Amino acid sequence: MIVGEQKPIEEIKEIVAPYKNILILGCGTCVKTCFAGGEDEVAVLTSALRLAFKKDGHKINIEEHTVERQCEDEFIHEAAEAVARNDATLSLACGAGVQAVARRFVKAPILPGVNTTFMGVLEKQGLFTEECSGCGNCELDIFGAVCPFTRCAKKLLNGPCGGSQEGKCEVNSETDCAWHLIIERLTALGQLDNLRTYISPKNWSPSLSGGPRKLVREDQVI
Amino acid sequence: MSTQSPGRLEKILSSGGFAVTAECGPPRGASADVVRKKGELLKGLVDAVNVTDNQTAIVRMSSISASTHLLQMGLEPVMQMVTRDRNRIALQSDILGAYSLGIRNILCLTGDHQSFGSQPDAMNVFDIDSMNLIRMVLTMRSEGRDMSGFELNVPPRMFIGAAANPFADPFEYRVIRLAKKIDAGADFIQTQCVYNMDRFKEWMRLAREEGLTEKVHILAGITPLKSAGMARYMDRRVAGMDVPEAIIKRMAGVAKDQAIEEGLKICLETIAELREVDGVHGIHIMAIEWEEIVGRIVEEAGLLPRP
Ligand code: SF4
Ligand code: SF4
Numbered sequence: 001m002i003v004g005e006q007k008p009i010e011e012i013k014e015i016v017a018p019y020k021n022i023l024i025l026g027c028g029t030c031v032k033t034c035f036a037g038g039e040d041e042v043a044v045l046t047s048a049l050r051l052a053f054k055k056d057g058h059k060i061n062i063e064e065h066t067v068e069r070q071c072e073d074e075f076i077h078e079a080a081e082a083v084a085r086n087d088a089t090l091s092l093a094c095g096a097g098v099q100a101v102a103r104r105f106v107k108a109p110i111l112p113g114v115n116t117t118f119m120g121v122l123e124k125q126g127l128f129t130e131e132c133s134g135c136g137n138c139e140l141d142i143f144g145a146v147c148p149f150t151r152c153a154k155k156l157l158n159g160p161c162g163g164s165q166e167g168k169c170e171v172n173s174e175t176d177c178a179w180h181l182i183i184e185r186l187t188a189l190g191q192l193d194n195l196r197t198y199i200s201p202k203n204w205s206p207s208l209s210g211g212p213r214k215l216v217r218e219d220q221v222i
Numbered sequence: 223m224s225t226q227s228p229g230r231l232e233k234i235l236s237s238g239g240f241a242v243t244a245e246c247g248p249p250r251g252a253s254a255d256v257v258r259k260k261g262e263l264l265k266g267l268v269d270a271v272n273v274t275d276n277q278t279a280i281v282r283m284s285s286i287s288a289s290t291h292l293l294q295m296g297l298e299p300v301m302q303m304v305t306r307d308r309n310r311i312a313l314q315s316d317i318l319g320a321y322s323l324g325i326r327n328i329l330c331l332t333g334d335h336q337s338f339g340s341q342p343d344a345m346n347v348f349d350i351d352s353m354n355l356i357r358m359v360l361t362m363r364s365e366g367r368d369m370s371g372f373e374l375n376v377p378p379r380m381f382i383g384a385a386a387n388p389f390a391d392p393f394e395y396r397v398i399r400l401a402k403k404i405d406a407g408a409d410f411i412q413t414q415c416v417y418n419m420d421r422f423k424e425w426m427r428l429a430r431e432e433g434l435t436e437k438v439h440i441l442a443g444i445t446p447l448k449s450a451g452m453a454r455y456m457d458r459r460v461a462g463m464d465v466p467e468a469i470i471k472r473m474a475g476v477a478k479d480q481a482i483e484e485g486l487k488i489c490l491e492t493i494a495e496l497r498e499v500d501g502v503h504g505i506h507i508m509a510i511e512w513e514e515i516v517g518r519i520v521e522e523a524g525l526l527p528r529p
Contacts (some may be wrong), residue, residue, distance in 0.1 A: 003390075154306070154332050158353035158402060159396070161332055162387030162414060163461030170461035171335045183395055195398055198357065198406055201310065201350040201369070 001031040001121075002094045003128045004114040006041060009048055012090065014050070015111050019087040020059070023103065024049075024077055024113070026066030027093035027097040034128055036114050039066040045092070045113070061086075070097030076104050136206030136213065140196050142184030149202065151178035162206025174179050225402050229326030230298045231270040232381040234504075234529060235410060235439040240497065241504030243300060243412070244268040244439060244516045248277040248288035249276055257283070257291040267520045269528055270298040270327060272506070273410070276307065279339025286316060292322050300383060301325050304333025309349035311359065314368050319376030329412065353406050356384055360407030361429040375452040384408035386440075388425035389418060389464035397428040404438045407423060411438055412506040415445040415456075416467045416492060426499050435501030442496045445508045446515055447485035450474035486518065493523045 005013075016022050024042050032038025042064045043218045065082045067075040070093035080102070083089050083220060088109040091098040094116040102110035117129035133150040148189065149155050154170040160179030163170025167180040186194050228437050231359065234241045244259045244264050249256035264271055271292055274286040282288075288301035301320055303313065317328065336344045350358070354437040359382050360367055366377035384403040388396055392404055416422045423441070429435050447453050450473035457465035469488060509515050 004429075153335050153337075154351070155348040156332065156351045158351055158399075158406075160390070160392075160399075161386065162390045165461060166392050167391070171337055180392065183392055196394065196402065198353065198402060200357075201354045204349065 001033055001119070002096075002116060003118050003120045003130070003186070004031050004036045004116040005034075006036045006045065006092065007052045007112070009052060012045070012049065012113055013052060015113075016060070016088065016090055017058070017195055019086075019109070021061045021063070021086045023063045023065060023079075023086040025070065025083070025089050025091045025093070025096050026064075027035065027070040028066055029071075030070045031093055031114060033095075033122065042092060055076050070094075071100045073100075078100055080105075100166055101103050105194045121205075134207070135202070136210075137203060139202075142180050142197075144189060144191065144194070144197065146181045146185055148178050148182065151176075155200060170174055189193075196198075229270070229381060231300065231327055232409070234269050239503075239529060240525070241270075241425060241439070241441060242268045242507070242520055242528065243272060243457065243504065244513070245272045245274065246513065247274050248285065248293065250282050252283065252408065254291050254444055256289045258295060258436045260513045261295045261297050264516055265295065265297055265515050265529060267526070268507070269504075270300050272300040272302055272329060272508075274305045275302040275331070275333065277302075277308065278334050279336040279341070279344075279398070281339075281341065286320050286323070286325070289320065289325050293324050298529060299325055300329050301356065302329045302331060304331045305348055305352060305355055305526075306333035306336065306346050309347050309429035310354075310369055313350070314357065314358065314362065314419050316363060316378065318374070318436060320480050321376075322382060324383055326379075327383060328359055328380045328470055329385065330354045330408075331385055337403070345473045352384065355401060356403060356406040356408050362432065364368045368474055375528060379408050382407050383412060383478045383512040385413070386411045387414040387462045387488045388416075388422050389414055393425075395422075396425060397434070398428060400458055401432055401434055402439075404434055409504075413443045414462055415443040416496065417453075417469050417493065419492065419495060423499060427470065430501050439503040440501055441504040441506040442499075442502050443506050443508060444489060444492060444496075444519070444521060445510070446489045446512070447473055448512070449481045449483075449485075486522070488517070490523055493519070493525075 024046055026037050026039050026042035028038055032063045046062050046064050065079055067078050083105050089115045092099055092113045098110055098112050104143045119132045120128050120130045123129045130150055132147055135149050153169055154158055154161055160177055164177040164180055167177055167179045169175045186192050246260045273285045273289045276282055285301050289301045292299045330352050336342055336346050359380050361375055363379050367372050386400050430436055450470055452466045453470045453473045456463045493505055507516055
């Protein structure tokens with residue numbers, strides 16, 4: 001899923017300050033699961049903002065609304081009236097959701113309320129880790145299903161570097177060294193030969209480096 | 223492992239000599255004089271001088287230009303090149319440029335992560351890794367082609383170096399990685415500083431067992447210690463460094479004004495021991511911002527005059 005974190009309230013206050021009537025628009029999919037922008041977070045943020053603005057003597061009307069997904073027209077439509085009623089919309093979706101909503105409402109300011117951070121997994125309650133950077137050409141088969149492009153701080157294809165110590169990354173001692181994990185995994189799988197194989201430079205053209213990407217599924221197009 | 227117009231380092235190593243290299247960190251400024259001063263301190267004492275490439279991710283004069291200044295003084299540079307800051311296009315272009323300027327040795331590295339440096343806000347590149355860089359230089363040299371397969375009018379015939387850290391984890395994998403670097407095209411290896419002699423010897427033994435020492439020249443890293451504090455700091459804070467407690471204790475056991483002499487003694491004992499290790503073809507002295515000491519080390523180790 002996409003993992004994000006709500007922006008600090010001080011920053012959100014600044015972003016919405018120019019407007020009198022705002023809609024806080026939640027998204028019920030990824031950002032809900034990571035507690036950044038689901039219905040509950042919309043409610044908590046709304047109360048917090050009301051309180052903060054009241055303290056400052058600043059008048060603002062806040063409306064709440066949450067849709068299933070902000071990255072699909074079908075759901076965005078449900079918010080159309082609420083968006084139209086307000087001067088601006090603070091979206092608590094990921095960056096893709098914010099943009100998807102914005103392109104449907106040409107004249108309404110759509111503002112970001114979440115810092116979208118990564119594609120990852122829920123490691124355990126309250127802990128999310130980054131696992132994939134969407135390189136467009138998955139090679140997890142040779143790396144024992146541990147992605148070095150995402151999880152090694154230096155994107156090493158032929159790691160580990162000289163700084164890997166006791167399974168931790170030299171860049172952050174709280175983070176596992178991806179190459180340590182790859183070696184562990186390949187050892188368990190009896191595929192240590194993969195480690196002896198020279199891995200050629202990555203083809204980055206299917207990644208963001210080749211420019212923004214589009215995926216066309218001819219079979220689905222109507 | 224033969225290039226067409228070999229530099230001094232290659233000649234010494236391929237004729238079975240014991241090589242001595244040192245290091246020169248370019249200045250944080252545009253002064254060629256700083257480079258020349260460091261060069262003067264090393265001239266005639268070592269066979270080649272590594273010129274670091276924005277070491278520890280701190281902006282310094284480029285490795286190519288500092289290497290060129292040394293070259294003009296008659297010193298032989300080993301141009302270090304990291305993949306942190308340049309993509310494959312820029313790396314190939316700089317290798318062509320470096321060769322055209324007379325640079326004959328390259329040390330291929332991935333580089334320290336920018337979060338350790340003075341500009342952690344920077345975006346890193348890491349388009350390719352050090353292993354890929356080694357192979358790239360080899361392809362340019364032996365096939366005379368760039369990475370797109372385009373034929374180069376004059377191929378850069380670089381003598382290719384790589385780094386190895388026998389002290390990092392996981393240990394068993396360290397020799398596999400060395401083998402990979404040799405397969406990728408490394409002619410010589412410069413290692414992380416050796417303080418833990420047992421572990422270094424074990425690594426060398428495994429390398430010999432795999433026949434690697436027949437295929438590559440290994441230069442063991444040496445860094446003179448200045449104080450017990452420095453030894454402790456390196457052990458605890460520098461990633462991939464291993465300074466055994468016995469060495470730290472030895473440094474702590476002498477009076478403060480004797481620390482440098484003790485460090486030097488350790489250094490000389492280490493060199494003497496390294497010279498006896500089968501497969502060690504030289505030493506690489508990394509005396510960071512302490513180039514004046516290199517002369518003493520080389521002389522007292524009995525490694526003068528240089529060929
Ligand atoms: S190889 Fe690419 S697609 Fe696969 S996990 Fe890594 S970044 Fe994601
Ligand atoms: S310590 Fe491991 S994860 Fe960190 S940069 Fe080195 S190889 Fe990559």
